[in-house]
Amino acid sequence: MIAFVLRRLLQSVLVLGVVALVAFGLFQFIGDPVNNMLGQDASVAERARLRASLGLDDPVVLQFLRFIGHAVQGEFGMSLRNARPVSVLIAERLPATVELAFSAAFVALALGIPLGIFTALRRRSPVAQGVLALSLLGVSLPTFVTGILLVMVFGVYWDLLPTFGRGDVVDLGFWQTGFLTLSGLQSLVLPAFTLGLFQLALIMRLVRAEMLDVLRADFIRFARARGLPERKINYGHALRNALVPVVTITGLQLGTLIAFAVITETVFQWPGLGLLFIQAVQFADVPVMAAYLLLVALMFVGLNLAVDLLYYAIDPRLRVGGFRGRA
């Protein structure tokens, strides 16, 4: 168990290290910070002084270590685009993205898993076939098209729900939440559904496929031959086994919500990290890109780790030594 977690942690550190290297590379090879800070017209002596004071003359390895040291403290310097500290920008934008992603994940899981079970157990019913066809639409519609269509129908045509921004937010001091106001919740509906729809369809199809696979397994046939009730076979045996791979893939898929938030936030002008990032990419705002990258990497690595632990908890074959190991 300890070794398992340690191995995972080591892998996580490896991933973070590689990402930090990429982020550092962005700083190294893209744009000259001296130019950015002093402009094109500064004298050679001024440049040299600034270079020395910024430590740009130090060996690359030292600079990298310094970069990591700063990153650990959340220090990424100033945004090139709007001349504010990157850490402040991120702290401002984080709550919006986290609340959006959380709501979308809720939509995807709360609907995706039951629908997946339903379509697997009632494979031949017309309703299940219909749901399955719709799910294909769900994975085929680009997120931004879904968003635009929802805006057209619910925002423009019926004028039911707000189509941009977060609405009113309540400042809790460390966190600005949209969960506590009516306009905040209303504003959340369309973006959350847009972001969650793709994952919903994906999770549903995954649960269905795994269930169908398990239902063909020998031990299900043997359970039938023992006369166990269908309910117990379906939920006690088949579902539990189907959920083992589902947990892994679903956990990782939820990570992609953060990535797809970039698109959703663009469509709905949602003031979150994604919008910040896409503007940074468009303007080659390296400090913001680097910070976003590392933050997202940290989130993914954390999620991966959580998924692994969960996987470990539900599959006894990992937890308890097998016959081969017992002897």
Add this chain to the structure above:
Amino acid sequence: MTEPVLFVRNLRVEFTSRRGTLVAVDDVSFDLAPGELLGVVGESGAGKTMTGAAVLGLVEPPGRIAGGEVLLSGRRIDNLPPAELRRIRGREIGAIFQDPLTSLDPLQRIGDQLVETIRTHMPLSAAHAKQRALDLLREVGIPGAAERFGNYPHQFSGGMRQRVVIALALAAEPRVIIADEPTTALDVSVQAQIIALLRRLARDHGTAIVLVTHDIGVIAEIADRMVVMRAGRIVETGVTRDVIHAPTHPYTQALMAAIPVMGRRDVAVKPQAETLLEFRGVQKSFDLSPPLLERLFAGASRRIVRAVDRVSFHIGRGETYGLVGESGCGKSTVARLVAGLYRPERGEVRYAGRRLQMIFQDPYASLDPRWCAGDIIAEPIRFHGLLSGEAAISRRVDELLGQVGLSPADAAKYPHEFSGGQRQRISIARALAGEPDLLVCDEPTSALDVSVQAQVIELMRELQQRLGLTYLFISHNLAVVSNIADRVGVMYLGRLVEEGPVERVFTAPRHPYTRMLLAAVPDLAMLGIERPPPAGEIADPLAVPPGCAFHPRCPLAFDRCRAETPALRADAAGAVACHAADMDL
């Protein structure tokens, strides 16, 4: 006569597809008295498994029961609604399937699976159900039942898992059990144990058992009466002894004739020839250790399987050397060492011939599915440049096809268009195409039906005579080896424990393990001699017992066997590695 507990009349099972209707079971009728053991035997595609599934009501679409009736204790069950049929399954009619590795839910403790099954069918409290579950585990012979109750399936060996499966089938004391190939996935010694267990259960509980199998040896050991099936139909029914000793139907007669019987052969002693292949103290291990971190932090140890441990033997030109042993004994690793697929880590493999070729077990995996038979056979010719010109190669391919009993027209066909036996013939043709001196045959007939097996063995013998081939013939089936080999080696947990001329080893075995293997061979002659099944199972290859690896199962073991590994000692009649046998000499 007592009222039959199971009564099957004119059963017909059909599979409908767009290519037409396939009749899997056709007009099958039999009955089963309480406590009776009925064997249902047939080759692949005979419809025997489908018959069992139909009785259990487990035929899956597109298959369906198209006619006939099944009566259980006088009540018709084939037309019951699913919910009622479910209540009967497990309570009045149980099932045992072939593969114990996949029959149990891997995520649930075996105790929970037992209690769940018991409480589905019996009005027992949780505590009473647990008590019954423990009793059942003890009854099927699982040592330490109370401790094993909370274990998961993957913590049991194959034989123990099949015992758990049997306990589950017995959970609600059904009157009938359908056992579909219950011993096929097991080693011979474990097979003998499971057969003994089933026989005892039938006697003690009065449970009637339908035993579906391809293995007539198993039927001979256990069944009171037997049914022979072919292409969905029953061709012969009768008391087991009568059917085996005096079959009346031509198919049954052919089937019985095809079964390899120990030593049914005139052995012409071959003159000593030059040595073609020699193994000298060859050793090969596989490292199955967990990753480094696990070893450092969790204190997991290195796990090294010594698949082949200091093995020495030689094969003379023109000879057939048989290598036998149970799963995990290292005989397939020896084959791959000979073929050069593995390099020995110690010792040396000397091969005096030019080329060698190999024939494999699985006729479905041994031919590239994307290549036609002609190209498959031609590959060694082209690669070694044995012939030049497409016309010459094509003529040679036709000739090879003829030698293995196929026609030149078959060259254009793809592997999926051939039967298992035909594919094995193509494998042989491919091997011959490389003009080898030595042919390494790793279980070449184990995946084939008996009648096909007999043909392939006959072909191999004929080719040997005609072309002067040398064979290394590896098999777990002692009877097959006794029919083809000149000399034989017996392996156990990576070591060669006995060696000698085939008729001496099989008639006067010296090593207790050889004796155990021979005793576990099903008794087709039905001499009715009560033989206790062999003790124990093969040890985990990761934790080979110290001293003589066989000592935990050996009736003759004494102190020295537990401490000192016996060396292989040779004399005129062969060689043996056993302290007890050394004392006899």
Add this chain to the structure above:
Amino acid sequence: MSAWTGWRDSDLWHGFVGSRLTVVAAVVAAVLILGALFAGLIAPQNPFDPLSVNLIDALTPPAWQAGGEGRFLLGTDDQGRDLFSAILYGSRLSLLVGVASLVLALVLGVGLGLLAGYVGGVVDAAIMRVAEVQLTFPAILIALLISGVARAVLPAEEHGRIAIPVLVLSIGLSTWVQFARTVRGSAMVERGKEYVQAARVTGLGPGRIMLRHVLPNVLNPVLVIATISLGNAILTEATLSFLGVGAPPTEPSLGTLINKGSAYLLSGEWWIVLFPALVLSLLVLAVNLLGDWLRDALNPRLR
């Protein structure tokens, strides 16, 4: 039996004809692809030619709406470009980028996967570690990052010229991993099979065995993933273009068109965004339907 009658008798063909949805999807995909391929012949206007575009025609609604004109079947955009023509040319670009990045991902993924699976050992470990790190991130983020880096490295005046190769590179590099993983898995299975061992006993070298025996036998799952990946590649291209980091405005793809149209969403000119969005969705849906059918048809367990 000729190849054609053989195909007519195959389960694949019967499954295809038996599923009406799949036939419809194939027809839709064929129409869209042919339309894109022959955009130059079909389109009434060349939307990239400034001479043929007139700002006076800007924001004309579709032909069947009040104020619509027969010249502009699906209306015009803010520059007076014929939307129907723009969609044809746009889908051509979308398909081009999709196919090109798919080919890149295929070559890279199948090659490295085969190597990792067949050779194993250090080669396998190295390739799979890279894949694992990359898999931690969703493909779209990788693509965004690559295109962001390219933007930052190259001077702004170069952006338009190299936008398309950068797109192909970023999408291709972000999707090779799934091919590599699948091929690796299959190659490891095939490697253990006896026909490969037979080839090794005969003496064939690893390169020859990989290309002639293993590769043909691992292509089935690759085919399925490739179909689904094509849909995803088209989606990714559209998404990047929609986000403003993909195809340049001078050479609009479907995503670029939707991006431009979304500005007019609230002011009532809905057609500029709706028609490109519909075509994009139909294209991806059709490709995915074909992929789904192919997966089921090639899966022996579902027969």
